[in-house]
Amino acid sequence: MGIIENRNHIWNEIQAACDKKNRSAKGVNLIAVTKYVSNETTKEAVLAGVEHIGENRVEGLLSKKEFLEEASVKWHFIGTLQTRKVKDIIQHVDYIHSLDRISLAKEIQKRAEKPISCFVQVNIAEEDSKHGLGVKEVLPFVDKLKDYDRIKVAGLMTMAPFTDDESLIRSVFSTLKQLQLEIQKKELAYAPCTELSMGMSNDYVIAVEEGATFIRIGTNLVGKEF
Numbered sequence: 001m002g003i004i005e006n007r008n009h010i011w012n013e014i015q016a017a018c019d020k021k022n023r024s025a026k027g028v029n030l031i032a033v034t035k036y037v038s039n040e041t042t043k044e045a046v047l048a049g050v051e052h053i054g055e056n057r058v059e060g061l062l063s064k065k066e067f068l069e070e071a072s073v074k075w076h077f078i079g080t081l082q083t084r085k086v087k088d089i090i091q092h093v094d095y096i097h098s099l100d101r102i103s104l105a106k107e108i109q110k111r112a113e114k115p116i117s118c119f120v121q122v123n124i125a126e127e128d129s130k131h132g133l134g135v136k137e138v139l140p141f142v143d144k145l146k147d148y149d150r151i152k153v154a155g156l157m158t159m160a161p162f163t164d165d166e167s168l169i170r171s172v173f174s175t176l177k178q179l180q181l182e183i184q185k186k187e188l189a190y191a192p193c194t195e196l197s198m199g200m201s202n203d204y205v206i207a208v209e210e211g212a213t214f215i216r217i218g219t220n221l222v223g224k225e226f
């Protein structure tokens with residue numbers, strides 16, 4: 001299937017998941033994750049109407065952004081961000097999905113020329129292989145971010161374990177939603193926390209049912225070339 005067919009299929013699934021939960025599909029944003037595909041394929045995705053692009057490597061994001069030139073898409077950095085690379089990317093991204101430590105917040109604060117929308121990454125299942133804060137660390141971490149006026153806490157991000165156990169995946173996503181509600185209750189100006197970045201190719205339907213506002217799809221949308 002081509003990108004247009006993939007995109008139509010994904011949006012049909014999003015719509016169905018939203019109908020089931022009585023929410024509007026307008027509240028869901030589809031990020032095309034382009035880490036497995038070329039600059040040319042990324043351009044195809046933009047021509048197919050993709051409005052958000054996500055990359056997990058600094059070099060990949062810069063290369064695609066340069067290639068696409070004027071395209072009016074939003075750029076998402078979704079991978080682990082090394083502190084020393086913040087300066088290379090900070091002027092080129094609209095969202096960072098992987099804020100998980102104060103040393104990174106300090107560097108963003110130092111390098112950003114305007115407030116950057118960030119997602120605090122949470123490792124709900126506490127998997128060793130994944131980055132992110134433990135559930136109990138999230139609220140204290142968000143409190144500390146009040147001192148960093150170049151960071152806007154747009155929301156929370158997580159990756160579910162890679163498993164067939166649907167109820168486990170669902171509990172990870174609903175835990176992230178609960179954390180979001182706790183942060184929203186505090187009504188912090190720097191942390192509106194209106195967004196939830198969760199759901200990938202194999203679990204985005206569950207994520208949308210549990211309240212995702214940004215889903216990050218690579219394989220099932222643009223495919224895998226390398």
Ligand SMILES: *Cc1c(COP(=O)(O)O)cnc(C)c1O
Nearest residue numbers: 033056078200201216217218219
């Ligand atoms: C690669 C990646 C995705 C997309 O994964 P697919 O399974 O190909 O859809 C989403 N989020 C993050 C953080 C990723 O690294």
